[in-house]
Amino acid sequence: MNNILPRPLELGEIHLWLISLDVAADGIPALLGLLSVEERRRAERIRILKPRNHFIVARGLLRKILSSYLPISPEELDFDYGPHGKPELRNADSSGIHFNLSHSSNLALLAINRKYPIGVDIETARYGRSFMKLAERFFSCREIDDLHDLDEESVLAGFYACWTRKEAYLKAIGTGLATPLNAFDVTLKPEATPALVGQRLDPAETERWSIIEIKVPAGYRAAAATQWIAPRIVFRQWQSDDQTP
Numbered sequence: 001m002n003n004i005l006p007r008p009l010e011l012g013e014i015h016l017w018l019i020s021l022d023v024a025a026d027g028i029p030a031l032l033g034l035l036s037v038e039e040r041r042r043a044e045r046i047r048i049l050k051p052r053n054h055f056i057v058a059r060g061l062l063r064k065i066l067s068s069y070l071p072i073s074p075e076e077l078d079f080d081y082g083p084h085g086k087p088e089l090r091n092a093d094s095s096g097i098h099f100n101l102s103h104s105s106n107l108a109l110l111a112i113n114r115k116y117p118i119g120v121d122i123e124t125a126r127y128g129r130s131f132m133k134l135a136e137r138f139f140s141c142r143e144i145d146d147l148h149d150l151d152e153e154s155v156l157a158g159f160y161a162c163w164t165r166k167e168a169y170l171k172a173i174g175t176g177l178a179t180p181l182n183a184f185d186v187t188l189k190p191e192a193t194p195a196l197v198g199q200r201l202d203p204a205e206t207e208r209w210s211i212i213e214i215k216v217p218a219g220y221r222a223a224a225a226t227q228w229i230a231p232r233i234v235f236r237q238w239q240s241d242d243q244t245p
């Protein structure tokens with residue numbers, strides 16, 4: 001059973017769930033009880049308590065939330081994993097539901113839609129990092145040039161806009177770092193619409209994907225990549241009172 005009010009997931013909508021991963025210790029066993037044997041083994045391998053609990057909460061609530069869209073209980077959901085580890089609902093083609101999850105610090109962001117694979121990334125914006133050095137390591141030439149054009153106050157925002165947009169796209173296609181980070185370009189300047197603007201491995205990709213900037217609490221940045229053009233974004237908040245079943 002789950003206790004989330006049902007709300008239909010229409011074609012062209014993306015439901016975004018922001019989840020606090022800091023659940024009181026007495027809420028953990030119930031969420032652990034929803035996990036598969038493999039997921040419990042994975043949790044056991046995480047030696048440090050906080051990240052272990054965060055994994056259990058993210059997986060447990062992922063199961064509860066997905067189950068609210070389906071006639072299946074949270075513990076009965078099955079996942080398939082892509083060649084680079086992307087989880088999808090087993091039989092996603094018949095349910096039509098695709099999701100992607102991202103976590104950073106004590107927050108997780110879950111994106112759910114119908115029909116198309118989706119990618120999402122949330123990052124904690126950390127001040128004082130050497131942004132240009134990181135950009136030169138991870139970004140494409142076009143992105144590095146765009147970052148160089150920004151004044152000092154805009155560099156942090158530009159850097160995280162780029163990072164989250166790149167990662168959301170990589171997570172949507174499911175390849176992770178198997179796709180070279182300098183093989184594709186996203187926008188990052190404040191005046192530019194979020195977008196995938198170059199893909200040298202498959203130029204038609206720029207027509208296929210939209211990048212959406214997601215409003216998240218101060219100190220975080222987030223983006224999603226979707227094949228819906230101008231999707232309707234529906235924010236849904238997991239209430240902490242509901243975190244124990």
Ligand SMILES: CC(C)(COP(=O)(O)OP(=O)(O)OC[C@H]1O[C@@H](n2cnc3c(N)ncnc32)[C@H](O)[C@@H]1OP(=O)(O)O)[C@@H](O)C(=O)NCCC(=O)NCCS
Nearest residue numbers: 084085086101102103121138163166167171174175176177
């Ligand atoms: C999984 C990956 C795609 C993202 O990892 P990450 O940034 O540590 O983590 P996030 O919190 O955003 O996402 C993790 C979740 O994505 C999902 N996931 C796992 N593999 C995935 C894949 N290949 N594609 C899409 N989603 C994936 C899982 O739900 C995972 O949650 P879990 O760890 O609780 O099972 C990682 O393999 C990767 O390639 N990271 C790139 C990191 C990087 O250098 N980025 C630079 C961007 S400029």
